Amino acid sequence: MPNNWKTYKLSEINSIQIIDGDRGKNYPSKNEFLKNGYCLFLSAKNITKTGFEFSELSFISEEKDSLLRKGKLETNDIIITTRGTIGNVGYYKENFIYKNVRINSGMVVIRVDEAKISSSYVYQLFKSSVFQEQISSRTSGSAQPQLPIRDLSQIEIKIPENLQEQKSIASILSTIDDKIENNLSINKTLEEMAMALYKHWFVDFGPFQDGEFVDSEIFGINNSVSIPKNFKILNIKEEIIRLKPKNKYTQDNILKLGKIRVYDQSSARILGFHNNEPDFNADFENPLLIFGDHTCRMELICENFSVGPNLIPFKTNIKDYTYLVYLALKDKVKMNDYKRHWSELMLHQFVVPNEIHLLDDFNNLVKEFFNLINKNELENQTLTQLRDTLLPKLISGEVRLKEFRE
Numbered sequence: 001m002p003n004n005w006k007t008y009k010l011s012e013i014n015s016i017q018i019i020d021g022d023r024g025k026n027y028p029s030k031n032e033f034l035k036n037g038y039c040l041f042l043s044a045k046n047i048t049k050t051g052f053e054f055s056e057l058s059f060i061s062e063e064k065d066s067l068l069r070k071g072k073l074e075t076n077d078i079i080i081t082t083r084g085t086i087g088n089v090g091y092y093k094e095n096f097i098y099k100n101v102r103i104n105s106g107m108v109v110i111r112v113d114e115a116k117i118s119s120s121y122v123y124q125l126f127k128s129s130v131f132q133e134q135i136s137s138r139t140s141g142s143a144q145p146q147l148p149i150r151d152l153s154q155i156e157i158k159i160p161e162n163l164q165e166q167k168s169i170a171s172i173l174s175t176i177d178d179k180i181e182n183n184l185s186i187n188k189t190l191e192e193m194a195m196a197l198y199k200h201w202f203v204d205f206g207p208f209q210d211g212e213f214v215d216s217e218i219f220g221i222n223n224s225v226s227i228p229k230n231f232k233i234l235n236i237k238e239e240i241i242r243l244k245p246k247n248k249y250t251q252d253n254i255l256k257l258g259k260i261r262v263y264d265q266s267s268a269r270i271l272g273f274h275n276n277e278p279d280f281n282a283d284f285e286n287p288l289l290i291f292g293d294h295t296c297r298m299e300l301i302c303e304n305f306s307v308g309p310n311l312i313p314f315k316t317n318i319k320d321y322t323y324l325v326y327l328a329l330k331d332k333v334k335m336n337d338y339k340r341h342w343s344e345l346m347l348h349q350f351v352v353p354n355e356i357h358l359l360d361d362f363n364n365l366v367k368e369f370f371n372l373i374n375k376n377e378l379e380n381q382t383l384t385q386l387r388d389t390l391l392p393k394l395i396s397g398e399v400r401l402k403e404f405r406e
Helices: 062-067 119-127 129-138 163-202 319-329 356-396
Strands: 005-009 016-020 039-041 077-081 089-092 107-112 156-160 213-216 225-228 231-235 240-242 260-263 270-274 288-292 298-301 305-307 311-316 349-353
Touching (some): 077 119, 107 119, 119 156, 119 163, 119 356, 156 163, 163 319, 225 231, 298 319, 305 311, 311 319, 319 356
Antiparallel strands (some): 077 089, 077 107
16 A cells, blocks of 8 residues: 555544434324425435436425434535445435435435545445445344444545545546446437337327227226227237246355346346356347346346346347337336236237338337447446446555556
8 A cells, every 4th residue: 555545444534424314203204205395315225336326216395304403415425325235325416416315214424524535536435345345244134234333434444645646536437437327328318219219109109190090908908099900919928938047146146347247126237247157148139128026127138147036037029029028018017015026017918010011110210229228338338347447446556646656
C-alpha cells in the first residue's frame, strides 16, 4: 500500500457519519404508503447489486414526511442495505430523479464531509469485493440476515490522503458506470418502442383497420373483442417449451467474475458468474426467454447463460415467434404475492396473422430494436468486467494514476 494511503475503521473517520432511519412511532404503516406522493420511501427492492431500481415504488405524504426525524437523504448520500439482502449500495447524486427520499428500517445512510473525503470514491469503495467480503463476514442471523451499525462501523477501508487522488479514481470508475447507465436507459427506450409497435400491430390492429373484423374472446370469456379475420388465436402453453437447467447455481457456487452469466429472478438480474459450460445456448438469431416464477420478471436472452433458483427458461415452438411471444407476455403477470406464477402465465393467449409474410414483416421491424439492445448489452458486459477488475486495484493502491505515483 502506498505511504500516503491509510487504513481506517469507519468508526474512526470523523468525516463519515452512519445515519439510521427513523424507526419510532411515526414509522409509516402499510396503509400509509401511496403509489404517488411527496416523498419516495425506499424499500429493499429499490437498491440492488447494480444500484437503484425503480420498477416498484412507494411514497408517503408531505405530512407524514414532516413527522419523521432521521433517514432523509441529502445530495451525495450513500445508502447500504443492512437487513435481508445485505450490502447493496446506492448513491443519491445531485441529478437524482426524486427530490424527497427516505430510507426504510432495513438500510442506513453514509454521509461524507465532501471537504475531506470524496463521497464518489467511498461509493465505489463500498461496491468493491474487498468491502463486500467484510460485510459478509460480519452479517448475522439466518432467518433474517442483518448488519447492525455497531458491526458496520468496524469495517476497514483504505483511503488516499490526497483528496484529488480520491476524486480522480472515482472519476475513472464513474465514467464507466455512467456509460453503463446510459446504455441501460437507451435499452429501456428501445424496448418501449418495440412494445409500442407490438401494441399497434396486435392490440390496436392499426395496419389492418381496412380489413374485415370478427368477434373473439381472446382477452377473456366475458370480454369479446374484434380481431382481423385473417388472424388466429394461439394459446401460450401450446406454443412454448419449458427448458430444464442441467446445473443448480446459488450464491454458494457462483463467482463474482467469470465467462458465463447466471441470471436471477430478482431485479438485480445477475446472480453471478461461472466458468463451466453454459446450461443454455442463445444468440440474437436464436434467443431464449426467462421468467421469474415468484417475481414474474421476464427477459429475452441473446447470449449463452445459466440460471439461478426459481428462474424458468423457455423457448417457442417456432423460432420466429420468440420476439413476438416476449412482447405478448411481458408484464402480463404481476407479482402480488410471493407464490409461483408459471401456471398463471400459461393461461394467456396471443394473436398472429395467418399470412406468414406479415409475421416476417413484424419480426424484421422489431428485431432491429433488439439488435441494438443486444449490442448495448454486450458493451455493458465488457464495461462491467473492466470496472470490476479495475476497481479493487485502484482503491487498494495496487494500480496508481500516473500523476500520483511517488
